[in-house]
Amino acid sequence: MELLLFDAFNGLIVGFFYALMALGLSLILGLNSVINFAHGGFMALGGYLAFTLVPIIGFWGALILAPFAAAALGILAERGLIRPLYGRDPLYSLLLTFGLALILEDITRTVWGAQGLPFAIPNFLNHPLNNVYFFVTGYRVFVVIVTAIATAGLFAVLRFTRLGICIRAGNADLETVASLGVNIYFLRGANFALGILLAGLAGILAAGQLGLTPTMGSSLIMPSFVAIIVGGAGSLIGSLLGGLIIGVAAGITTAYFPSASEVVIYLIMAFVLMVRPRGLLGQEGLFE
Template identity: 65%
Template sequence: MTQLILFNVFNGIVIGAFYALMALGLSLILNLSGVINFAHGGFLAIGAYLAYTIMPYVGFWAALVIAPLLTAALGLLIERVLIRRLYGRDPLYSLLLTFGLAFLLQDGSRYIWGPQTLPYQIPDALNRPLTSSFFFLTGYRVFMVVLVVIVVAALFMFLKFTRSGIRIRAGVGDLETVATLGVNVRWLRSMNFGLGIFLAGLAGVLAAGMLGLQPTIGDSLIMPSFVAIIVGGLGSLPGTLLGGILIGVASGLTSVFFPSATEAVIYVLMGLVLLVRPRGLLGEEGRVQ
């Protein structure tokens, strides 16, 4: 029983890492630009498929870097052509646009790569258990958690210590003042959007090795990612990270005792948090108004 609980807790941490990585990208875009990006799961799938396509030529490790960058480039193109026109308008417009875009990305993936699940190869060295006692501790699962920790730490360092990162944080607080001070807000929003899509593409490359590669791979991650933002608190990236890990572990533990409630517990947790603290665990006062 103890081993089963440990297995599901660790599995919850891994899934929570996916939620956190997805939710951080969503939160970056939402906080600065006010865009509710329902196409985030579609970008995740694109990142996974691009890695699958280039992996035979460049290998797993290079694909892990190149595929998210290509996904971010596609995101920047879409932002320039479509999403940029909706900045400053009612968020409902961006929600409807990205909702439709999500279907286009999913159907495009299905048309190019087919509807069937594709074999996604990861290095054999990462596919073996680390110990015979804890068979669920495979090198790939540990690698995913470590990589997510490194990427999240790098993101927070970027936002705290670089000029662009400081401008993004300032823009979240008061974008009009930032524009008045001479900062190119259009470029800032584009860079921030590309960064958020890069995180989605990276999550896709990692998730495909664990969940399998299919056009709907992002569907199971997009809604929990929004829940992670709500649980952690709108406007708070540390809260988003905390929310992702919490709902992942809660889902993993619930699968031990109440397997049928594995998905429902995410929304129950969200409801409980909102009852006690309407702005989320680490959310800012007034952000939900």
């Protein structure tokens, strides 16, 4: 029983990484109509930047600064590369971010090395909170808290700021928003940066738990796609939910049949697609 709890909880933590990634992807998919293949690359970049920043400004400083650094690079990519492709066949933005993902992976490999790097976290976060449930370490609780704060922050931005309201309106009808005098190029750029910000944060949190490798991006991005499909395209809550569901499902499978723990999330996806093609909370006929 404890083992099952252990695996389920492990899965839940990984699910939080998926959920953070899926939230950002979903945000970008919504307003920019781009599947950002490079999301994993930006995530890894966030983690690696934090690794470099920790000796200079400490863990807490890096936790704040690294996501913004990743987001700044995201803005550059959006301006220079993705912006010319709005309104063209979605194939081209897919291919472009695909190429960007390859380049980002290569850059992290060249700069920080192909070997994995350990990511030091503050000592007090390393201790278990409880002797029986030894797996509930301070860091895992910390991951949950940070994710909750980031998610709440995102929803607050979308609900209460002018920018957030414009983003939501743009999701509903970009043309009308443009005709009301909103600079939609700026809006899409800001939205893209917001998504990358979440990716960078996910990168740092994942680095503390799983360590840093150049391929961490490409291994975490696929489950995030699955999270979006399961949760339903067009729904941020859905993406969040989808990420947690597949994380926990993979964790529980690890307890019973470890070698199927990766396959199971794709089986869940196939099942959802057949039973409820639009996903748990998705809108019908979006992005088609």
